[in-house]
Amino acid sequence: MPKLVDHGARREEIAEALWRVVRRDGIRAASVRTIAAEAGWSAGAVRYYFPDQAGLLSFAMDLVSRRVSERISALNASGGAKGSPTAVALRYLEEALPLDEERRAEFDVWIAFMAQAQAESDAGSLHEHVDKVHDGLRLLCESLVHLLSESGTLRKDLDRRREIERLHALIDGLALHAAIQPGRSTPARVRQLLRHHLESLLS
Amino acid sequence: MPKLVDHGARREEIAEALWRVVRRDGIRAASVRTIAAEAGWSAGAVRYYFPDQAGLLSFAMDLVSRRVSERISALNASGGAKGSPTAVALRYLEEALPLDEERRAEFDVWIAFMAQAQAESDAGSLHEHVDKVHDGLRLLCESLVHLLSESGTLRKDLDRRREIERLHALIDGLALHAAIQPGRSTPARVRQLLRHHLESLLS
Missing domain, CATH: 1.10.10.60 (Homeodomain-like)
Structure with missing residues (x-):
């Protein structure tokens, strides 16, 4: 057999x-x-x-996005995060930030692939996988800004599309900082900055 | 001879x-x-x-920080940027963003080194040079938040240290996005988001 x-x-x-x-x-x-x-x-x-190596790199890269998606799905399946709209948004965004050993590994791998994809601008195949992770995070930011908007707490003078992009950029910047200087950009500090940003969007 | x-x-x-x-x-x-x-x-x-290769990589990395510093110094020497505090801050911050071919090359190189430094966590020598660029940008953010504060336009309810960190993270996130998806995060869009962020800090 x-x-x-x-x-x-x-x-x-x-x-x-x-x-x-x-x-x-x-x-x-x-x-x-x-x-x-x-x-x-x-x-x-x-x-x-x-x-070939390209296939191997792409698979590993997709594994990063799959793991993040799985954690988000698990969070959804468990009834979603609880608490105020800010607390809920924070809870989801944390899944994409390198705040523990596992997520730090994912982020380091993502950054390494991203850098490699930037260099291989003509090859294109790695780029596609970087885009997938990038677009996934933007989609998460979009959902959370809509959540804030539907719960009636998003400031009325804010442009939703702009706030999605600003939040997305801030998340990636905070992730980068947590990875570069973990002693300065500690998990507690990153959460604090993110909470402050989310609160600044609320009326 | x-x-x-x-x-x-x-x-x-x-x-x-x-x-x-x-x-x-x-x-x-x-x-x-x-x-x-x-x-x-x-x-x-x-x-x-x-x-050795480590020395070569470090020199190239330092060349990135030197070029950014030189552009900032040139701006200072020419009497600094003109206009409203927001316009001045924008003008300086642009020097650190990958909005043209030269600065895109610098950013791509910086990202490649950063990724490599992350991987070589024990070696430490590359890390030191990544920190130099990172700290340089934080210092610029610090100067600009102080400028907004001294010109009396910074909102009184804001914590300066927190705003320096938030601005710094946003700049790096915007830079990352401009590098990953230049067709979406165009120079015009990046400037718009940054201007919106700076204006949100003003009273």
């Missing part, structure tokens, strides 16, 4: 080995060979799942 | 070759060998100026 292989789990296992390599040695070090060594596989076995 | 060599200019020439390699092929591709080829030099000649 042939062995049943969970190909999806195998792909995730390889992508996680890639994450560890990128986090430890930088994206420069991520090759099929180093990733195979990290996963304890042969290079041939890795190539069976990912014939 | 021995030839007079401008070592500083030579170093910048090499750093600029490194910039082109990083922008075109990613930081993964930046080695003494590829940079020498790009500059039209021998690898030995590049090694004469930069014995």
